[in-house]
Amino acid sequence: MNKLILGRYFPGDSLIHQLDARAKLTSAIYFIVILFLANNWQTYLLLAVFTILVMFLTNVRLRIYIRGVRPLIWLILFTVCLQILFTSGGKIYFSWGPITISHFGLINGFYIFCRFVMIIFISTVVTFTTKPMDLTDGINFLLQPLRKLKVPVDEFSLMLSIALRFVPTLLDETQKIMDAQRARGVVFGEGSLVRQMKTLVPIFIPLFTSSLNRSEEMANAMEVRGYQSGKPRSSYRQRKWQLKDTVSLVIMFILTFSLLVLRT
Amino acid sequence: MASPIIEVQDLSFKYDQRNNENILTDISFSIQQGDWVAILGNNGSGKSTLAKLLVGLLSPQAGQIMIAGNPLTEETKWEIRQHIALVFQNPENQFIGTTVEEDVAFGLENQNIPFSMMKTKVDEVLDLVGMTPFRKADPSRLSGGQKQRVAIASVLALDPDIIVLDEALVMLDPKSRREILATLTQIQMTKQTTILSITHDMDEAMFADQIILLENGRIKQIGTPTEVFSKITHLEPPFVEKLRRTLQQKKRQVPEMFLTEDEMVKWLCK
Numbered sequence: 035m036n037k038l039i040l041g042r043y044f045p046g047d048s049l050i051h052q053l054d055a056r057a058k059l060t061s062a063i064y065f066i067v068i069l070f071l072a073n074n075w076q077t078y079l080l081l082a083v084f085t086i087l088v089m090f091l092t093n094v095r096l097r098i099y100i101r102g103v104r105p106l107i108w109l110i111l112f113t114v115c116l117q118i119l120f121t122s123g124g125k126i127y128f129s130w131g132p133i134t135i136s137h138f139g140l141i142n143g144f145y146i147f148c149r150f151v152m153i154i155f156i157s158t159v160v161t162f163t164t165k166p167m168d169l170t171d172g173i174n175f176l177l178q179p180l181r182k183l184k185v186p187v188d189e190f191s192l193m194l195s196i197a198l199r200f201v202p203t204l205l206d207e208t209q210k211i212m213d214a215q216r217a218r219g220v221v222f223g224e225g226s227l228v229r230q231m232k233t234l235v236p237i238f239i240p241l242f243t244s245s246l247n248r249s250e251e252m253a254n255a256m257e258v259r260g261y262q263s264g265k266p267r268s269s270y271r272q273r274k275w276q277l278k279d280t281v282s283l284v285i286m287f288i289l290t291f292s293l294l295v296l297r298t
Numbered sequence: 299m300a301s302p303i304i305e306v307q308d309l310s311f312k313y314d315q316r317n318n319e320n321i322l323t324d325i326s327f328s329i330q331q332g333d334w335v336a337i338l339g340n341n342g343s344g345k346s347t348l349a350k351l352l353v354g355l356l357s358p359q360a361g362q363i364m365i366a367g368n369p370l371t372e373e374t375k376w377e378i379r380q381h382i383a384l385v386f387q388n389p390e391n392q393f394i395g396t397t398v399e400e401d402v403a404f405g406l407e408n409q410n411i412p413f414s415m416m417k418t419k420v421d422e423v424l425d426l427v428g429m430t431p432f433r434k435a436d437p438s439r440l441s442g443g444q445k446q447r448v449a450i451a452s453v454l455a456l457d458p459d460i461i462v463l464d465e466a467l468v469m470l471d472p473k474s475r476r477e478i479l480a481t482l483t484q485i486q487m488t489k490q491t492t493i494l495s496i497t498h499d500m501d502e503a504m505f506a507d508q509i510i511l512l513e514n515g516r517i518k519q520i521g522t523p524t525e526v527f528s529k530i531t532h533l534e535p536p537f538v539e540k541l542r543r544t545l546q547q548k549k550r551q552v553p554e555m556f557l558t559e560d561e562m563v564k565w566l567c568k
Contacts, residue, residue, distance in 0.1 A: 254350075255392040259383075260409060267407045268411055
């Protein structure tokens, strides 16, 4: 379970860690949008340097970032292959029926690869350096305009934060149930695939029952402590917008401007 | 005498309508403000169900509950919950926040209290239960006793008039239990808070102003500890009562009545 890198938080006190979740989220989304402005090697180089700089500032080791890309590598390679095989133009190196490997195709493929990797890196920067709770607060803030459309944004973010709060609890519970079933003679991870799947049933059923019980108890506890959905609530977590948050947004604008100048 | 803060009349309840047997049958009692009431009974005698009925999590099939003079109904339950708080048996599933202080603040957030006031209140109650060093900790990583302290703190933060403790002290070691009980007693004294404690701890029950003994969903006995412990002999008695009964068996001249600790000491020293 510890192999899951995407969406994990690495405690730290770097400059990026100190930024407000709202600033980080906005910047990350903004970065992904301006990524599509890049169309030549200068612009890609600029964005790559920026991404590497930001990653360096987080004090999280590069190896961990690369592990985060790994689960998506097949998707990336598949898209890159499509680009290489079906883009025409420029010098043709290889041709067979509708499939051509051309100069443009190779360059495009490489750009797509860079784009994917940068999107993953920048989004992992956000999740690595922001506590899940701050992230929910940030999402809650960014979704506020949807309240005008009667979307229950606050309820949604409370649900999200409760779900996050239960992740470690449920992992512990799974471990306990597995131990309990092992004590009763269940062997995990052995035999044919079908048999391995069958051994999961005695984990999932108790896990579901206990989750349902938990959620009922939790709902009771929330109700007794006066939680009513739709009622205005104050927040104990205070968000502080600092100068560096503004600076980070300004940097994003400078980056956009440079891209506009450099692109062809 | 002032009108009681809790008045329960002919309360009956069952979970399953098809079932003939009630979980609770014809429960009636009243509790004065500022009293400490112990609710005793064996497992399955309906104690926890009674607690849930009192805070309006369940609604009775028959009978009525009055809290501070207002009948508890579906419409009034939100209003009434500002006066009555419940600490559940299992602290694990009561936590909503990811840190101790956030969890304590949850009830205050619901009341839309501004941050500065919340902060003062949270500091105050964490100090009361001795959990200040753990304020940034993840509640699910605490020990059972610490979890119960946090659960109690989150209830104290709301300043309720009535606190219902559903075996909320069982995971605490004897020393911490005494500390928390002392804290609660102090709050009961200074703020005139009414405390209903569902418990199996007879030594705790002995200090109560009133004991309600449940058996199979009916009230077996209501009264002061002296009345209850001298009449009901099959209960595991508190230490002083055990001493009295042993002495009685050994044909010593002991008072016929149940004695409190002080009385026993006085009598022994005579």
